[in-house]
Amino acid sequence: MRLFRNQxxxxxxxxxxxxxxxxxxxxxxxxxxxxxxxxxxTYVIKLNALGLTVDGVEPxxxxxSLYEVFKALRDPNKKCKVFARALPDDTQLxxxxxxxxxxxxxxxxxxxxxxxxxxxxxxxxxxxxxVVLRKILYQLGLDPKLAEPWEGTIDHLLRRRNDVAHGTAxxxxxxxxxxxxxxxxxxxxxxxxxxxxxxxxxxxxxxxxPPPGAPSPPLNPPPP
Numbered sequence: 475m476r477l478f479r480n481q482x483x484x485x486x487x488x489x490x491x492x493x494x495x496x497x498x499x500x501x502x503x504x505x506x507x508x509x510x511x512x513x514x515x516t517y518v519i520k521l522n523a524l525g526l527t528v529d530g531v532e533p534x535x536x537x538x539s540l541y542e543v544f545k546a547l548r549d550p551n552k553k554c555k556v557f558a559r560a561l562p563d564d565t566q567l568x569x570x571x572x573x574x575x576x577x578x579x580x581x582x583x584x585x586x587x588x589x590x591x592x593x594x595x596x597x598x599x600x601x602x603x604x605v606v607l608r609k610i611l612y613q614l615g616l617d618p619k620l621a622e623p624w625e626g627t628i629d630h631l632l633r634r635r636n637d638v639a640h641g642t643a644x645x646x647x648x649x650x651x652x653x654x655x656x657x658x659x660x661x662x663x664x665x666x667x668x669x670x671x672x673x674x675x676x677x678x679x680x681x682x683x684p685p686p687g688a689p690s691p692p693l694n695p696p697p698p
Contacts (some may be wrong), residue, residue: 475505475656492646496638499647499655503635506628506659507602510666514610517670518592521679529584532681534615538595539588547572601636604628611669615679620669627658 478501482494521535528536537544549572550565595613599606604625608618621628634647634655673679 475501489646492648495647495649495652498652499631499634500638502656502659503631506631506663507598509663510602510607511596511598513663513666513670514596514614515592517614517673518590518596520674522589524588524679526588526679527584528586528588530681531588531679532615534613535588535590535679538590538613539586540583541591541594543576543583547576601632602628603632616669616673620665624662624665627655627662631655631659 475498478498482491482498485491485494521531526535528539531539550568596610597606598610604621607621607624607628611620612618636642
């Protein structure tokens with residue numbers, strides 16, 4: 475980004491620089507999306523390397539780690555071996571068979587090592603919109619509200635980038651406007667770094683355990 479900014483600054487006049495800054499907006503968005511994906515993927519790599527098990531992590535991390543298990547459970551093409559030929563289209567029966575297989579191995583799930591597929595969870599989709607960032611944070615057990623203060627910046631950057639990419643940006647961009655956008659993006663990235671660093675330092679990925687001596691919750695709590 476510094477290289478591109480220097481190249482724009484070296485142009486002969488401000489009109490040329492304004493037009494060239496449209497290229498900077500496209501690169502700034504690519505930088506923003508790439509850095510966010512790298513940071514979140516690094517958090518996943520850290521979790522995978524800690525030697526954790528499903529029963530020791532908070533629910534979002536456990537669910538993300540069991541992606542393949544739940545995918546197989548939901549797969550409508552997976553048929554019950556006993557009735558695959560006799561009742562090939564019995565949806566309810568084949569769903570029951572998958573649920574039965576799940577119950578048969580459910581006792582082993584708690585001791586499975588936490589291994590999250592970063593490509594599945596840290597999926598920026600076609601654009602890293604605020605709602606997409608919130609979704610990724612939620613799936614990694616991070617507070618999705620973290621993204622709320624950044625929504626205006628992300629939307630503004632995405633809108634600017636789309637205007638350039640789709641050819642609807644008629645004019646150029648002033649240095650002041652671009653610098654403000656670049657500084658706002660830096661604040662978003664710094665905020666994400668801080669959130670992930672705190673999650674690691676505070677071990678926020680671990681399941682919350684009741685303090686010693688606390689009573690166990692009832693198996694059948696009374697209705698509200």
